[in-house]
Amino acid sequence: MYKKIYALTVLWNGIWQTLKKHTAMKKQILPLMLVTSLLVLGSCSQRQVTRINPDEQTDLSGRWNDTDNKIVADDMIDQSIDKNWRTEFETLKSRKAVVIVGRIKNNTSEHIDPIAIVKQIESAYVNTGKVRVVATADERKEVRDEREDQQIFANEETRKAWGKEKGADFMLMGVLYSVTDQYAKEKVVSYQIDFELIDIETNEKVWMGQSKIKKHIKN
């Protein structure tokens, strides 16, 4: 960048000196010089990288991002964790409830990775220390492959037995919707994510809640 500015300064100074005699010409050449300078300077940019706090809210494009994942996950936990379903379960079974995070369906007009939302919710659940979280279907498959492998190759003392997996009591499912209202260079996107916690044994929906995010994006 600095090199370009220097080169431009030298070049324009040379031309300016020549034009000094013709004052009328200056008026015409000036805008042209300005435009050319903008073009040259605009064509380059020095990349700058700064480390920032991962918890900091960042919004560049206006699209769904990690901040939104965190907001909905935290909001969901806040709404649901201290509700009747958990206290009743603990009184009845005298243990913590086991939860599995199921599918989060993407019904929006944005390509959003549902795995990122699932992970954020799992970590929020685990961090409360009030429920236990078990592996998702894909993860279980991988763990079982490992366990199978251990049966042949691992030392007997460290070998893990079959049939000891913790079965989940509740499954959390969600659907993410969005409504976009746009005109010219402005856009308002309203996201809504509906969560349902389902008792795996009885299919009863023990808790339902929703989280909303609204964004106004100007280009």
Add this chain to the structure above:
Amino acid sequence: MFALASCSQIALKQGEINASLYQGNVQQAYDVLNQDIEKWKKDRNALLYYWNKGTLAWMLGKYQESSDLFLISDYYLEDMYRNYANTAASLFINDKVRQYSGEDHERVLFHYYQILNFMQLGKTESAQVQARRLMLELQRLDDRYKDAPKLSIKRYQEDAFAHLLIALVFESAGDLDNSYVSYKNAYRIFKEDYAAIYGVQMPAQFKQDIMRMAWRLGFYDDLERYEKEFGISYDRKQSTKGGNTVFFWNNGLSPTKQEVSLNFAVVRGTEPGWVVFVNTDYGFAFPMYVGEDKTANGSSFSQIDVVRATFPKYFTRGAYFNRAKVLSGGQEYPMETIEDVSAVAIKELDDRFHEEIGKTLLRLALKKAAEYELRKNNPEAGAALGLINFFTEQADTRSWESLPHQISYTRLSLDPGTQNFILRTETDLVIQDHPISLYVPKQGMVFGGFHTLQPGQVVR
């Protein structure tokens, strides 16, 4: 001059790609785009790079790569901001120095490739997301021309093919209500616009699909209305499920933009500050305000001059084959045209012709004013600027040139698993068979497609 140099570079590459495509050698065209990738990406024509490479990757069956490229282009378009330096430069130099943002139909059609990619990769949820993104694009398209001056024939403002595509994606996902809404939109546009403006008739397959959907959802009044209008009686005993395989045929190549020029006489207007650009051959007279001091006696536009104005114009490349059908299980399924890309492109540019002229003449007026002012004090420098102006006066001839000339489709039922069938393309003299292999899922639908350029093309 800087603008000139970089433009010709792109034109050169586009020429190479086109030459390969003319020979039907997709791989070779793809290889051209694989060179200097970093340069392309930073270019103001980056969008064309993503679109062209995405199309060629799709033609080569590299669906994941194609999908990645179209996704970048999607975000690129969404994030495109007005670059003031570019806009100012386009006023002084030419439109080519602007960041390319695509023609309306191009911004609609890249969703078509992306939906095909997702469906072919089995990512049905992503295909639905893309269908919703396409709906937003169609809204933007309609909004853009809501306040524009009305033309005697409607602009390219709505796209029946895009609505049909959305309907098919939702149908595949089992979202029948939304699917029917899109079918009805497509029906209205086919009826109102497509036959009259682009010469594309409502496909027989489409008529069956919309009637089936009305029947399935219990809209019996609608069904009767369609039956009466189409003159077909719908077989109410047939399965309510349509074919699970939709096959698209991309035929030939879209038109290319080329530069045409018109000469205008610049005449001083009757009001101070105004000049009129006149072309008697076409009966054009465009008044343009250039500033009062510039039209005063003895200055700038006081003398009559002739200027050359350049404009982009589409030239059709057409297609080698003129009809096709799918042969499967001893049956024939004819391909029916659903989008005449060439006709849409040409219409779009024609509708904008007056805007293009206005823009070009304003630029010429600015250039001429600068030249005259300079000439008064320094004739040599003025002449030099005149020469630069002459060379930099170029039409913006950029377009997505790997799009097809026309898109056709058919729908059939295939058993789950990997299925093989034939796409037969024909002219009156030549018949060519293309073997197609598609994986058909147990549930939902599969979309496939094939692009034909020339007989004996190299695609796989």
